[in-house]
Amino acid sequence: MLTYSFDHIGKASMYEHLYSCIKNDIGSGVLHAGEKLPSKRSLAANLGISTVTVENAYNQLISEGYVCTIPKKGYFVADIPRKSDRSKAIPAPEIRLPAPKKQYEIDLSGNQISSENFPFTVWARLMRETISDRSEELMQAAPGGGILLLRQAIAEHLHAFRGMNVDPAQILIGAGTEYLYGMLVQLFGKDKIYCVENPGYQKITQIYRCNEAECRFAGMDEQGLSVASLRQTDADIVHISPTHHFPTGITMPIGRRYELLAWANEREGRYIIEDDYDSEFRLDGRPIPALQSIDVSEKVIYMNTFSKSLASTMRIGYMVLPPHLVNRFYEKMSFYACTVSNFEQYTLAEFMRRGYFEKHINRMRLFYAKARSRVLSCIRSCPLAPFCEIEEKDSGLHFLLRLHTELEDQTICRNLEEKGIHFAALSEYDQEGKAADRHVFLLSYSHIDLEKLPYALETIKSLLEQGAKS
Amino acid sequence: MLTYSFDHIGKASMYEHLYSCIKNDIGSGVLHAGEKLPSKRSLAANLGISTVTVENAYNQLISEGYVCTIPKKGYFVADIPRKSDRSKAIPAPEIRLPAPKKQYEIDLSGNQISSENFPFTVWARLMRETISDRSEELMQAAPGGGILLLRQAIAEHLHAFRGMNVDPAQILIGAGTEYLYGMLVQLFGKDKIYCVENPGYQKITQIYRCNEAECRFAGMDEQGLSVASLRQTDADIVHISPTHHFPTGITMPIGRRYELLAWANEREGRYIIEDDYDSEFRLDGRPIPALQSIDVSEKVIYMNTFSKSLASTMRIGYMVLPPHLVNRFYEKMSFYACTVSNFEQYTLAEFMRRGYFEKHINRMRLFYAKARSRVLSCIRSCPLAPFCEIEEKDSGLHFLLRLHTELEDQTICRNLEEKGIHFAALSEYDQEGKAADRHVFLLSYSHIDLEKLPYALETIKSLLEQGAKS
Numbered sequence: 001m002l003t004y005s006f007d008h009i010g011k012a013s014m015y016e017h018l019y020s021c022i023k024n025d026i027g028s029g030v031l032h033a034g035e036k037l038p039s040k041r042s043l044a045a046n047l048g049i050s051t052v053t054v055e056n057a058y059n060q061l062i063s064e065g066y067v068c069t070i071p072k073k074g075y076f077v078a079d080i081p082r083k084s085d086r087s088k089a090i091p092a093p094e095i096r097l098p099a100p101k102k103q104y105e106i107d108l109s110g111n112q113i114s115s116e117n118f119p120f121t122v123w124a125r126l127m128r129e130t131i132s133d134r135s136e137e138l139m140q141a142a143p144g145g146g147i148l149l150l151r152q153a154i155a156e157h158l159h160a161f162r163g164m165n166v167d168p169a170q171i172l173i174g175a176g177t178e179y180l181y182g183m184l185v186q187l188f189g190k191d192k193i194y195c196v197e198n199p200g201y202q203k204i205t206q207i208y209r210c211n212e213a214e215c216r217f218a219g220m221d222e223q224g225l226s227v228a229s230l231r232q233t234d235a236d237i238v239h240i241s242p243t244h245h246f247p248t249g250i251t252m253p254i255g256r257r258y259e260l261l262a263w264a265n266e267r268e269g270r271y272i273i274e275d276d277y278d279s280e281f282r283l284d285g286r287p288i289p290a291l292q293s294i295d296v297s298e299k300v301i302y303m304n305t306f307s308k309s310l311a312s313t314m315r316i317g318y319m320v321l322p323p324h325l326v327n328r329f330y331e332k333m334s335f336y337a338c339t340v341s342n343f344e345q346y347t348l349a350e351f352m353r354r355g356y357f358e359k360h361i362n363r364m365r366l367f368y369a370k371a372r373s374r375v376l377s378c379i380r381s382c383p384l385a386p387f388c389e390i391e392e393k394d395s396g397l398h399f400l401l402r403l404h405t406e407l408e409d410q411t412i413c414r415n416l417e418e419k420g421i422h423f424a425a426l427s428e429y430d431q432e433g434k435a436a437d438r439h440v441f442l443l444s445y446s447h448i449d450l451e452k453l454p455y456a457l458e459t460i461k462s463l464l465e466q467g468a469k470s
Numbered sequence: 471m472l473t474y475s476f477d478h479i480g481k482a483s484m485y486e487h488l489y490s491c492i493k494n495d496i497g498s499g500v501l502h503a504g505e506k507l508p509s510k511r512s513l514a515a516n517l518g519i520s521t522v523t524v525e526n527a528y529n530q531l532i533s534e535g536y537v538c539t540i541p542k543k544g545y546f547v548a549d550i551p552r553k554s555d556r557s558k559a560i561p562a563p564e565i566r567l568p569a570p571k572k573q574y575e576i577d578l579s580g581n582q583i584s585s586e587n588f589p590f591t592v593w594a595r596l597m598r599e600t601i602s603d604r605s606e607e608l609m610q611a612a613p614g615g616g617i618l619l620l621r622q623a624i625a626e627h628l629h630a631f632r633g634m635n636v637d638p639a640q641i642l643i644g645a646g647t648e649y650l651y652g653m654l655v656q657l658f659g660k661d662k663i664y665c666v667e668n669p670g671y672q673k674i675t676q677i678y679r680c681n682e683a684e685c686r687f688a689g690m691d692e693q694g695l696s697v698a699s700l701r702q703t704d705a706d707i708v709h710i711s712p713t714h715h716f717p718t719g720i721t722m723p724i725g726r727r728y729e730l731l732a733w734a735n736e737r738e739g740r741y742i743i744e745d746d747y748d749s750e751f752r753l754d755g756r757p758i759p760a761l762q763s764i765d766v767s768e769k770v771i772y773m774n775t776f777s778k779s780l781a782s783t784m785r786i787g788y789m790v791l792p793p794h795l796v797n798r799f800y801e802k803m804s805f806y807a808c809t810v811s812n813f814e815q816y817t818l819a820e821f822m823r824r825g826y827f828e829k830h831i832n833r834m835r836l837f838y839a840k841a842r843s844r845v846l847s848c849i850r851s852c853p854l855a856p857f858c859e860i861e862e863k864d865s866g867l868h869f870l871l872r873l874h875t876e877l878e879d880q881t882i883c884r885n886l887e888e889k890g891i892h893f894a895a896l897s898e899y900d901q902e903g904k905a906a907d908r909h910v911f912l913l914s915y916s917h918i919d920l921e922k923l924p925y926a927l928e929t930i931k932s933l934l935e936q937g938a939k940s
Binding site for chain 1: 783813
């Protein structure tokens with residue numbers, strides 16, 4: 001008969017202790033496979049504990065497979081592989097975390113937005129209201145495309161700000177545009193050829209490739225993506241940011257837009273993904289009409305995000321599919337749950353409905369216009385002024401600075417980096433990594449330290465002078 | 471000279487109005503491609519407006535490509551395709567939204583959880599604290615795997631509740647497990663063969679297939695997934711829920727777990743995805759140790775979610791990768807941003823750190839245990855009792871009801887549906903759609919209306935009696 005001591009069992013309950021004792025005896029081989037265990041009643045009597053305690057321990061052992069029960073015969077030790085049967089352990093390699101993002105003393109080319117501008121007070125209040133007023137809706141599964149209230153608010157925003165006429169049903173909300181790109185690959189399939197702009201935002205290429213979709217590059221001219229170059233790629237789907245191309249800042253003129261639409265119309269299955277990521281921040285003149293709004297053939301997928309206009313850390317993006325693609329999406333992929341929390345969807349919906357989003361954008365436009373004008377006047381009045389030209393300053397949150405120098409782009413970047421200054425060259429954004437030096441650099445003013453800017457510009461100037469001498 | 475009226479221009483500014491007038495004239499052909507526009511000064515004089523207004527309008531037209539400027543020559547109408555050049559519009563098909571989820575009078579097999587149990591008050595308070603105390607962190611990009619504080623809290627939870635020893639760096643947080651399955655396909659590649667349980671949760675199959683990964687089925691026996699059946703699929707990666715299989719409720723015994731680990735160890739590139747989606751709700755005895763915790767060869771990817779334990783509408787899931795896969799993830803996919811909002815990550819981290827999550831789970835366990843016992847006693851004392859048996863009731867939020875009947879499963883489901891009662895048969899979950907009738911049904915008590923249960927059971931009994939007579 002099994003005999004275990006129940007003294008000093010610490011915090012474990014009686015049944016847990018008994019369960020552990022028997023399990024250990026099975027694991028170590030004291031109890032053999034096939035061996036019959038005492039009945040509940042007799043073990044309880046032997047140990048001076050209640051039958052229920054033994055029953056609980058036996059049940060736990062049964063549910064874990066250590067013990068099996070044969071009706072009317074009793075309890076038996078199961079035939080489980082012993083510890084020595086386990087495959088030999090491979091020593092765990094160390095975890096190599098990705099290198100943390102470099103921190104610079106001065107970042108002239110960062111893409112962060114200013115955190116102090118997020119409307120924390122209003123957001124906290126709306127979140128609280130959402131939680132107290134909508135407890136039931138908060139717990140109900142949202143439709144796959146997102147909650148209707150938010151989609152309606154987005155449709156209204158697109159109408160007011162972009163002149164787009166969109167049915168809320170065409171809008172799909174997702175946890176950031178990165179996620180939505182992946183959804184599009186699932187919608188279209190991996191046998192399609194995707195084309196992105198070169199130079200361009202490399203992450204888009206990485207995402208298509210990580211989804212095992214073929215991704216090719218088309219070159220740019222002064223009007224944006226070259227349609228001739230696009231044709232050479234034999235692409236089905238082209239991914240562009242016509243309002244404000246990153247990194248060149250080019251706004252695609254209307255003629256080129258129609259040329260692109262014509263390309264898409266030439267063959268079935270051709271589509272244009274219009275990535276409108278920072279259209280809210282066109283600072284001069286009226287915003288350019290979206291490609292989506294001049295598309296009459298259901299060829300354009302419009303995509304935008306709240307990353308630039310509100311906070312990138314909230315991970316809310318959306319896309320507007322043409323009607324036949326919405327239908328295809330719902331037929332093929334409606335089993336997916338929406339990836340954004342109901343809590344934040346409702347809060348954002350109220351934020352938009354009550355006019356806070358519009359106010360916030362207007363405030364941020366002023367803030368960025370001021371930052372831009374201070375940066376521009378700082379450049380124009382500094383010793384670097386004769387050695388540089390400012391380009392593409394009408395839209396988005398950065399412009400370009402062309403330096404009059406013979407120094408290689410890499411040399412300039414590396415030299416400045418050693419002095420704690422981040423200054424990105426346009427040539428870094430060549431997707432094939434073989435761009436010639438362009439002597440053009442990105443100056444981003446969305447989160448720039450104006451106090452330190454004169455020092456940075458002075459440093460660049462000294463570098464150019466040394467370069468000229470050597 | 472262009473002449474436009476500036477009366478009745480409504481809310482538009484002067485320059486916007488001028489811009490629209492010229493744009494319309496270009497669009498309609500009144501102004502021809504190549505036509506020279508008046509100088510800013512002369513147009514301003516002609517219209518009696520300021521030069522700046524004309525300049526703004528011209529700039530807008532230039533940035534949109536309607537007008538081009540030739541240095542020292544002036545402004546010219548650009549050569550853009552006219553409206554008539556556009557491809558013929560395809561009439562927009564109607565948007566067909568997916569059918570809304572069916573609403574039933576009585577849902578015996580729903581998978582919703584009770585909304586009234588969500589800790590709204592605590593959550594609202596922690597969210598408010600997060601917003602006021604962490605404004606800076608909230609705006610900083612989280613690491614790809616999620617914020618460290620939350621990963622630490624999850625690691626501690628896994629240690630306390632599941633006996634797992636996990637480095638927070640092994641944990642990757644994502645917007646729901648559906649999203650994480652997709653990430654795994656990207657990590658492993660689509661050339662791998664995935665295997666899921668049959669019967670099983672069909673959505674998992676849909677997700678693998680939507681990602682264009684090959685997905686096959688292995689059968690179950692009374693210990694869970696059959697390893698013999700798994701071998702026949704030639705799979706590389708098997709996706710299982712050993713703690714509590716859906717829909718059968720089977721808990722995989724320890725012997726079968728070791729058998730599966732042995733299968734994975736036989737060949738490089740074989741892995742087990744352990745989907746532990748409702749392990750918090752084992753109601754009898756101690757929780758079964760996770761497969762992950764007995765894996766010494768880095769073969770198990772552990773996956774869990776807060777959908778069952780907190781709220782499915784928050785979309786927070788996580789996975790624990792073995793160290794060598796974490797490294798592969800960071801090498802290949804570290805460009806992805808974490809898909810969960812910082813606001814909710816920090817709030818959830820505090821919710822866990824301060825013990826609220828543990829309290830909530832304990833409260834919910836009691837709540838569900840009570841619901842289960844009321845449902846069980848209701849069944850045992852109702853007229854249906856002699857015609858049914860209760861199975862697999864130890865874990866998760868549902869058990870099985872075996873009906874003594876010759877009626878087809880489909881007949882029973884359809885008949886009850888007509889009476890407003892949802893009662894799902896186990897055979898519905900056959901992934902190949904060819905299961906024989908099993909006369910076994912799912913009874914879920916996570917969100918059941920106890921008042922209406924007796925009526926539903928009575929209705930089932932009448933149906934069986936009619937079936938026996940006919």
